[in-house]
Amino acid sequence: MNLKSEDIKFSIGKKSILKGISIDVSNREFIGIIGPNGSGKSTFLKCLYRTLKPSLGSIIIDGTNINKINIKESAKKIAVVSQHNFYDFDFSVKDIVLMGRSPHKNMMERDNENDYKIMYDSLKKVDMLDFKDRNFNTLSGGEQQRIILARALAQKTDCLILDEPTNHLDIKYQLQLMNIVKELDIEVIAAIHDLNIAAMYCDKIYVLKDGYIVAYGTPKEVLTKELIKQVYEVDAMVYENEESNTINILYTPCV
Numbered sequence: 001m002n003l004k005s006e007d008i009k010f011s012i013g014k015k016s017i018l019k020g021i022s023i024d025v026s027n028r029e030f031i032g033i034i035g036p037n038g039s040g041k042s043t044f045l046k047c048l049y050r051t052l053k054p055s056l057g058s059i060i061i062d063g064t065n066i067n068k069i070n071i072k073e074s075a076k077k078i079a080v081v082s083q084h085n086f087y088d089f090d091f092s093v094k095d096i097v098l099m100g101r102s103p104h105k106n107m108m109e110r111d112n113e114n115d116y117k118i119m120y121d122s123l124k125k126v127d128m129l130d131f132k133d134r135n136f137n138t139l140s141g142g143e144q145q146r147i148i149l150a151r152a153l154a155q156k157t158d159c160l161i162l163d164e165p166t167n168h169l170d171i172k173y174q175l176q177l178m179n180i181v182k183e184l185d186i187e188v189i190a191a192i193h194d195l196n197i198a199a200m201y202c203d204k205i206y207v208l209k210d211g212y213i214v215a216y217g218t219p220k221e222v223l224t225k226e227l228i229k230q231v232y233e234v235d236a237m238v239y240e241n242e243e244s245n246t247i248n249i250l251y252t253p254c255v
């Protein structure tokens, strides 16, 4: 699948938040969106998954402007794992994961055997099957995050958008989540704070600052100590890790 944004601008009142964001994602690439707090990562992702409407610019899925696709059709193509998940009602874990099947169903159509199988498989994948009958709101932040990933897996889409997906997760589950997503072998666009995690999993990275893309390339091309200083105002050392064919970033304490 191909997902493109062309010159996306987004303003609230007089405040300009996104100042012309263009990305082009295809070939089952894992794309990282990095940048400091407030740089516009979540706002941009919300435009991609249609929670926000850009003030200007276009979003195009497989050659079609998303304005010409209804929400249900785009939900068959793009699933989302966002940072904040709160339900006013007492949904069980099973209910939440089955919600991932709704774009594939007609109104009033009941979940069938296949939907239940997909729900169980998705829960198994995130190591949460034992929690299937629990009330979602009683889970810890990390457990909830894994259920939201299971819901996205159950949606069976060609593209996954993740907004800081490893928030709340301990290191084992951060790596587990990233591995699960990587193995899906679909287009992934993920806002990521941890630069080492971004380096390990992303094929390409877009760097946002103040609503602009200031760099784009492979982790090795982008995550240089100069860029980290310029964008995050932090001193860092960047080491090539030949064993894992990635880079490791060590931060230098501020003095």
Ligand SMILES: Nc1ncnc2c1ncn2[C@@H]1O[C@H](COP(=O)(O)OP(=O)(O)OP(=O)(O)O)[C@@H](O)[C@H]1O
Pocket (backbone or CB within 6 Å): 012, 015, 017, 035, 036, 037, 038, 039, 040, 041, 042, 043, 044
């Ligand atoms: N509804 C809103 N009203 C006013 N300002 C907003 C609104 N939504 C976002 N902003 C501002 O837009 C900017 C970008 O926010 P956004 O959440 O996209 O940043 P981010 O890069 O995801 O940040 P973080 O890393 O902290 O999650 C911030 O300065 C934020 O305060």
